[in-house]
Amino acid sequence: MTPAHIESFFATLKAANPQPETELEFTNVFELLAAVLLSAQATDVSVNKASRALFAAAPTPAKMLALEVEGVERHIKTIGLYRTKARHLIETCRILVEQHGGQVPAQREALEALPGVGRKTANVVLNVAFGEPTMAVDTHIFRVSNRTGLAPGKNPLEVEQKLLRRVPEAYRVDAHHWLILHGRYVCQARLPRCAACQVRAWCDFEPKSAAV
DNA sequence: ATCCCGAGGG
DNA sequence: CCCTCTGGAT
Structure with missing residues (x-):
């Protein structure tokens, strides 16, 4: 072209x-990050179906951390790669709470340091949450x-x-x-x-x- | 290069 | 049945 x-x-x-706009459902930046992490090799429809209950129970990193891996798995079992995603999500929550005051960082390096977050996910969060091109x-x-x-x-x-x-x-x-x-x-x-x-x-x- | 891994569509 | 879905870690 x-x-x-x-x-x-x-x-x-x-x-x-x-x-x-994104067709992934979220009500805050943490949920956006979690939804994008869950969306790897999965349709947004299947992610939204599972994330509703998950986010209702755990809209913040601290609350999700309390669910532990087993609790998260229970909510996302219908999504492909669910074991890896549950583990990554809990580890990510731990880092957000312990190193970022429970907030999602706005820097690429900090985002890509989170388990389950690679370049593509970081790019989506930087774009959708922080308006970067x-x-x-x-x-x-x-x-x-x-x-x-x-x-x-x-x-x-x-x-x-x-x-x-x-x-x-x-x-x-x-x-x-x-x-x-x-x-x-x-x-x-x-x-x-x-x-x-x-x-x-x-x-x-x-x-x-x-x-x- | 390989593994992870359920749901939906054709 | 086979292919695809807003990938990342090893």
Whole structure:
């Protein structure tokens, strides 16, 4: 995609959805962090289903810490990778309470030092909670960036750095959500809905099954 | 490179 | 049945 194509690509996504938001449910920054941690290799629908009861019982790191690993597991057993996530979540709560006064830190290094929090999760928290123009590259954004030619790359970091260079500044804070939502509902992994796609005019992808 | 790991869709 | 889902740690 040329810079002009990229401009049109995002202008179109913006027109269709002026104020995109996360579909993960949360009521404070800690819940956002926990929800994103739980969302690894899981759909937001399955995360929201489990997180409601979890967050009702434990809306703060201190309260979640009191649940212990077994208590958290009980709430999130319906989510994939639940044992690892429960363990990471409790350890993260312990660090938040002991080292950050029960608050979620706003620095990348401090976030990535939390168990279960890597670059992608840190990018989401920095973007959604603190308004930073980061580009969290998840499975959707990786696929959409490669397929469309927006920011091709072999690994998520390579795609992230290209996106930071190529996405016009005016779109950068919201680009994360536009790309995710586009990947989730239109540019799907299995059967991309190219016929219904609003940005196909600027897309490099050519679907094999002539679905237009 | 491999493991973790349930639910939903096709 | 197989694939996919807002990955991270070893």
